Amino acid sequence: MSFKRYLLTRAITMFGVLMATLLLTIALIGSNMDVILNKSVEIEIRKMVTDNNTCKNMSADECEVLTQKLIDERKRVLGLDKPWYEPKRIGLAVQKILILDFGHATFLTSDSGSSDVKDIIIEKLPRTILLFTTATIIISLIGIFLGALSASKLNSKLDRLTSTFAVVSSSFPVWWIGMLMIFVFAFAYQIFPARATPPIPSTDPGYIGALLYHMTLPVITIILIGFGSWAYLVRNFMIGVLQEDFVTAKRAIGIPEKKILYRHALKNAAPPIVTVLALSLSGSLGGAIITEAVFDWPGMGRLYYEAINVLDLPVIIGATYVLTAFFLASIFLADILYAYFDPRVKTG
Amino acid sequence: MNAKEIRQEFAKSKIGLAGIGILVILFALSVIAVTTIPAETFKEWNNPSNWITYPKTSEPAWINYISSEKIPEHKILKNPQMLSQTSGEVSVISQNFAVDFNYDGFPSDFIYEYSAKYSGAPLLQMSVIRPDGLKIDLISRSLPQSDGSIYSEQIFSTDDSVKKNLRKNANNFTFTTDLLSAEDIVFSETGQNKILKGKYVFQIKFYNVASDVDIQSSKLILGGKVYGIIGTDDLRRDLAVGLLWGTPFALFIGIVVAIGSVVIGLIYGVFAGYKGKITDESMMRFNDVIYALPTLPLLIILAVTLGNSIFLIIGFLVIFGWVGVAKISRSMAIQIKTLQYIEAAKIMGQKDIKIIFKHIIPQLLPFTFASIAIAVPGAITTEAGLSFLGLGDPTYPTWGQILHDANSFGAAARGLWWWILPPGIMIAITGLAFVFIGNAMDTIANPRLRR
Numbered sequence: 200m201s202f203k204r205y206l207l208t209r210a211i212t213m214f215g216v217l218m219a220t221l222l223l224t225i226a227l228i229g230s231n232m233d234v235i236l237n238k239s240v241e242i243e244i245r246k247m248v249t250d251n252n253t254c255k256n257m258s259a260d261e262c263e264v265l266t267q268k269l270i271d272e273r274k275r276v277l278g279l280d281k282p283w284y285e286p287k288r289i290g291l292a293v294q295k296i297l298i299l300d301f302g303h304a305t306f307l308t309s310d311s312g313s314s315d316v317k318d319i320i321i322e323k324l325p326r327t328i329l330l331f332t333t334a335t336i337i338i339s340l341i342g343i344f345l346g347a348l349s350a351s352k353l354n355s356k357l358d359r360l361t362s363t364f365a366v367v368s369s370s371f372p373v374w375w376i377g378m379l380m381i382f383v384f385a386f387a388y389q390i391f392p393a394r395a396t397p398p399i400p401s402t403d404p405g406y407i408g409a410l411l412y413h414m415t416l417p418v419i420t421i422i423l424i425g426f427g428s429w430a431y432l433v434r435n436f437m438i439g440v441l442q443e444d445f446v447t448a449k450r451a452i453g454i455p456e457k458k459i460l461y462r463h464a465l466k467n468a469a470p471p472i473v474t475v476l477a478l479s480l481s482g483s484l485g486g487a488i489i490t491e492a493v494f495d496w497p498g499m500g501r502l503y504y505e506a507i508n509v510l511d512l513p514v515i516i517g518a519t520y521v522l523t524a525f526f527l528a529s530i531f532l533a534d535i536l537y538a539y540f541d542p543r544v545k546t547g
Numbered sequence: 548m549n550a551k552e553i554r555q556e557f558a559k560s561k562i563g564l565a566g567i568g569i570l571v572i573l574f575a576l577s578v579i580a581v582t583t584i585p586a587e588t589f590k591e592w593n594n595p596s597n598w599i600t601y602p603k604t605s606e607p608a609w610i611n612y613i614s615s616e617k618i619p620e621h622k623i624l625k626n627p628q629m630l631s632q633t634s635g636e637v638s639v640i641s642q643n644f645a646v647d648f649n650y651d652g653f654p655s656d657f658i659y660e661y662s663a664k665y666s667g668a669p670l671l672q673m674s675v676i677r678p679d680g681l682k683i684d685l686i687s688r689s690l691p692q693s694d695g696s697i698y699s700e701q702i703f704s705t706d707d708s709v710k711k712n713l714r715k716n717a718n719n720f721t722f723t724t725d726l727l728s729a730e731d732i733v734f735s736e737t738g739q740n741k742i743l744k745g746k747y748v749f750q751i752k753f754y755n756v757a758s759d760v761d762i763q764s765s766k767l768i769l770g771g772k773v774y775g776i777i778g779t780d781d782l783r784r785d786l787a788v789g790l791l792w793g794t795p796f797a798l799f800i801g802i803v804v805a806i807g808s809v810v811i812g813l814i815y816g817v818f819a820g821y822k823g824k825i826t827d828e829s830m831m832r833f834n835d836v837i838y839a840l841p842t843l844p845l846l847i848i849l850a851v852t853l854g855n856s857i858f859l860i861i862g863f864l865v866i867f868g869w870v871g872v873a874k875i876s877r878s879m880a881i882q883i884k885t886l887q888y889i890e891a892a893k894i895m896g897q898k899d900i901k902i903i904f905k906h907i908i909p910q911l912l913p914f915t916f917a918s919i920a921i922a923v924p925g926a927i928t929t930e931a932g933l934s935f936l937g938l939g940d941p942t943y944p945t946w947g948q949i950l951h952d953a954n955s956f957g958a959a960a961r962g963l964w965w966w967i968l969p970p971g972i973m974i975a976i977t978g979l980a981f982v983f984i985g986n987a988m989d990t991i992a993n994p995r996l997r998r
Contacts, residue, residue: 371971378958
């Protein structure tokens with residue numbers, strides 16, 4: 200199997216997953232969705248009738264009949280007269296979502312007041328990306344450094360500490376550590392705010408600074424939970440590389456240990472590390488829902504949480520779609536990187 | 548490797564034994580929970596009236612041993628001194644609840660709870676005689692008209708008429724009492740708003756015309772600020788009960804999900820690997836699809852739309868849990884199926900199903916046990932996460948739900964550590980126990996990991 204063909208099959212699988220998620224979501228909340236869509240059509244038409252003054256010379260009854268007729272007509276055009284599981288309706292819904300037309304939110308709005316789901320998501324997405332990429336970058340830096348160090352000093356105190364910390368930290372839920380961090384840094388020592396949403400409007404020039412300040416606590420929490428298992432992973436990759444002949448040869452030439460470790464060995468351990476990095480990014484996106492709910496970080500995760508609480512279906516569909524798309528994109532990226540670095544995948 | 552060898556190997560692993568030790572304790576806790584705390588109690592977890600006699604937001608009781616101040620404990624006073632008098636037509640029944648209050652802080656509240664049988668409309672008067680001799684009237688009200696049926700009531704210190712009566716006593720105190728709650732005035736020195744230690748007598752009198760008031764039961768609750776081993780939450784629930792009941796549920800969810808998903812994954816993977824060709828290809832493509840699904844968002848949507856009973860949630864977790872095991876067991880099956888004894892069995896004409904279940908899967912048993920142990924913590928934390936988002940089964944108290952309540956009452960920012968720490972520690976300890984066991988099993992299953 201050639202590399203191109205490998206990529207093609209992966210891409211097709213990913214697209215299949217995206218569609219499967221979308222269909223599953225629609226199937227699960229379709230019936231509730233119908234009620235909401237019908238209502239919104241009704242409101243829209245009634246507003247149009249009063250705005251355009253269509254019933255200028257009519258009695259109330261005649262006006263009502265006309266409005267009803269208009270509503271029915273619009274529903275037929277939109278296909279709402281048929282149940283949601285009709286293939287044509289599902290096709291229409293999927294097509295709309297594919298071009299990122301998620302419709303209007305029922306309850307939630309963006310900070311600027313728009314109820315268009317697309318606007319809301321565009322506003323929240325960068326914040327989630329900001330939070331989680333910052334945390335992931337710092338985690339991987341600490342993890343790679345610490346992992347390489349413990350691999351070079353196998354069974355030392357540092358090594359054992361890293362391994363223990365990795366096992367222990369991975370069995371704590373991130374959100375629980377988050378609550379503890381709020382307790383320690385927002386209650387006991389009042390250094391950081393408990394809520395991560397800055398109190399000033401997003402148009403304020405100081406907003407970015409406030410956002411970064413409010414971001415500190417969540418970032419520290421994610422790092423605290425994440426870097427242990429990262430270091431452990433890097434350590435295990437590095438142990439394998441450090442046993443190889445070329446390292447022994449370099450040592451024999453007399454190249455300093457530090458240089459061997461960070462220049463040559465790390466380079467050889469890079470492929471799996473980069474792959475896991477891409478995968479862990481996608482994993483943390485999924486965990487964003489709970490983490491953001493704890494810290495009240497105004498990103499995609501909290502949007503999702505709020506949408507679930509008030510059952511804002513268009514937002515749920517839109518957010519699920521976007522989250523899934525990002526999730527799949529990072530898995531796909533991991534696949535590409537893995538195949539690129541590991542020639543065995545290309546040949547199958 | 549037979550069972551005895553596995554046991555011997557396992558006994559060598561200190562960390563594995565530690566895991567088993569923790570697990571035994573957790574099972575013991577589950578047994579204690581199931582046998583000692585009646586099932587009604589945990590079903591009433593979300594029913595506030597069940598917890599009315601408990602103190603609100605109290606720290607654990609052992610805090611008094613380490614703190615220099617003596618924080619008031621929760622007191623439920625029963626068996627008051629009874630006195631009945633009759634003068635002419637009017638009969639008076641009085642109850643005296645005496646209490647030595649020697650703590651360094653105010654109680655959190657007081658509640659008088661009674662049920663009485665009477666005819667007519669008696670008058671109830673409640674007052675308190677303080678150590679300094681000052682008598683404060685708290686309440687004076689007539690009970691609803693009745694003809695011999697039982698009437699029960701709870702009078703809270705937050706009652707409006709208590710507040711009104713205390714306002715009449717405001718000139719006894721040199722400081723302003725307007726913004727203070729009832730217990731902070733009743734138990735205060737007159738010169739400054741500090742606790743007045745000594746003997747308090749709460750006096751309740753029932754006046755009735757023509758017939759006596761028959762008091763069936765009565766108690767006075769002095770709400771403490773410390774309670775039990777773990778303390779209580781904002782809804783007065785005893786957290787120790789919640790934590791204890793959470794143990795069997797967490798173990799149940801974790802173990803059932805782990806066994807379910809590992810067994811499904813194992814059979815699926817072995818079947819695909821053994822069959823090979825088109826079957827393998829299509830089964831693994833399906834596996835890829837499930838593998839790439841975003842777990843948490845879909846779990847949330849499933850819980851919101853299909854319901855959140857504990858069994859449904861277990862089902863959802865299994866649906867997303869089997870994929871990884873399937874991938875690994877497939878590759879193992881591919882290795883095993885090339886071995887000669889499998890070839891031999893095939894040539895002898897044994898059925899595929901029989902080969903899979905009799906000759907391949909037994910080889911994978913150590914791996915299976917290790918995978919089950921390693922899968923448990925994930926299942927427990929995911930369920931806790933769902934509960935934390937408020938999507939758990941509301942009929943049972945789980946650790947995740949306790950944390951959900953803690954978060955929605957802002958426990959972290961208010962410093963209510965006893966509400967946050969214990970549930971999380973329980974989750975982590977349970978997870979760790981299984982990780983330890985899993986690691987020990989893994990070393991046995993993969994001898995290459997041994998050094």
